Amino acid sequence: MTSRIDTQALKERQRQLARQVIDQDDLRLPPQLVAGVDAAFPDGGRTTRAAAVLMRFPGLELMDEVVHEQPTELPYIPGFLSFRELPAILGALERLSVPPELVFCDGQGRAHPRRFGIACHLGVTTGLATIGVGKSRLCGRHEEPGPEKGDAVALSDDDEVIGRVLRSRSRVRPLYISVGHRVSLETAVELVLACTPTYRLPEPVRRADRLAGHR
DNA sequence: GCGACAG
DNA sequence: ATCTTGTCGC
Numbered sequence: 001m002t003s004r005i006d007t008q009a010l011k012e013r014q015r016q017l018a019r020q021v022i023d024q025d026d027l028r029l030p031p032q033l034v035a036g037v038d039a040a041f042p043d044g045g046r047t048t049r050a051a052a053v054l055m056r057f058p059g060l061e062l063m064d065e066v067v068h069e070q071p072t073e074l075p076y077i078p079g080f081l082s083f084r085e086l087p088a089i090l091g092a093l094e095r096l097s098v099p100p101e102l103v104f105c106d107g108q109g110r111a112h113p114r115r116f117g118i119a120c121h122l123g124v125t126t127g128l129a130t131i132g133v134g135k136s137r138l139c140g141r142h143e144e145p146g147p148e149k150g151d152a153v154a155l156s157d158d159d160e161v162i163g164r165v166l167r168s169r170s171r172v173r174p175l176y177i178s179v180g181h182r183v184s185l186e187t188a189v190e191l192v193l194a195c196t197p198t199y200r201l202p203e204p205v206r207r208a209d210r211l212a213g214h215r
Numbered sequence: 216g217c218g219a220c221a222g
Numbered sequence: 223a224t225c226t227t228g229t230c231g232c
Contacts (some may be wrong), residue, residue, distance in 0.1 A: 039222075041223055076223065078220040085222070107221045117221065138221045176221080214223090 010080055011114060018116040020124045026182040027101055027129040031057050034195065035100035036204025037092065037122070039085040040212040041072060048072045050088035051211035053204050054096050058194055060203050065211055068092035078138070081107055082118035089122065102129045102183070104195065104205045108138050109188075111155055111163035111178035123181020130180025131188040132163070133205055137176055145174050150193060164189050172200045 034057045039050045047069055054064040068091040074084045085107075093103070108117030109132025119132030140157040142165045149170045155163035155178070163178030166189055177192055179185050195202035201209065 039223085041222085044225095045223075076222060078222090081221055112221080132221090134221055136221065139219090 005074065005077065005080075007077065007080065010083060014112075014114040014116040014121075017124050018114055018120065021110065021115070021120050021179070022182045023110065023179045023184065024182075025184045025187050029187065030194075031101040031129075031191075033057065033063065033098060033100045034102045034104065034191075034204055035093070035096065036104045036106075036202065036206070036208040037089045038106040038205060038208040038212045038214070039088055040214060042213065045072055045075075048085065048088040049212050050085070050092040051208045052089070052092035052096055053207040053211060054098065054100055055204050055207075057102075060195065060197070062207070064097045065207075066092045066095045067211055068095060079113055082116075082121035085118060086121055086125070090125065093126065100128065102131065102191065103180070104131050104133050104192070104202050105180060106133060106135070106205050106209065108132045108134045108176060109163070109178035109180035111138060111140055111157075111176055113139050115162065117178070117180075119178070119180025129182040131183055131191060132176070132178040132180050133192060133202060134163075134176035134178070135173075135201075147171055152189065161185070166192065168192060168196045168202070169198075169200055175200070
């Protein structure tokens with residue numbers, strides 16, 4: 001049986017909203033308050049548990065943490081992740097004591113088939129500056145980046161550069177960094193590196209991962 | 216038709 | 223993402 005979900009309609013919404021993405025720096029630099037968000041799916045996926053972590057920049061001192069749960073509305077479909085995770089993530093973000101100036105998202109930004117991954121969706125929906133931090137590739141092609149922290153190569157789709165494949169720490173699998181909203185790709189890469197002192201993931205998303213219940 | 220496919 | 227123990231490597 002075919003999916004009950006009208007992916008064609010969702011594609012149109014993505015293409016429409018993608019026109020509102022701002023891929024240039026339009027935020028205070030350096031920012032003072034950054035956040036990381038992520039979602040987990042307990043109960044065999046019936047519940048969506050979103051976490052938001054607020055930290056100061058550049059010191060990365062913890063300022064606030066929020067966990068928010070609500071019933072899962074949609075299944076996971078490659079290319080439509082944001083429609084599944086965004087509702088709960090918005091709920092978590094709204095409950096932070098202070099709104100962040102920049103949000104690191106677990107997943108792609110413009111490095112998406114219709115240039116509208118979850119980081120873009122969150123940015124356009126809230127108006128916040130956002131950066132996509134993917135742990136693996138959704139689309140695009142690239143060479144293998146060098147082995148040291150900071151080594152990076154372009155992620156390209158056709159003739160378009162849609163992101164960067166970045167070695168956030170030496171000798172770890174690279175991250176897929178892309179513009180979410182109101183941040184340039186160059187600034188996104190610098191901010192990711194500045195928030196990644198110890199582990200593979202930027203500290204805000206790593207902590208959001210933990211809070212949501214990952215391991 | 217076949218392979219790819221964020222979390 | 224989630225289901226799951228031990229195990230290989232620094």
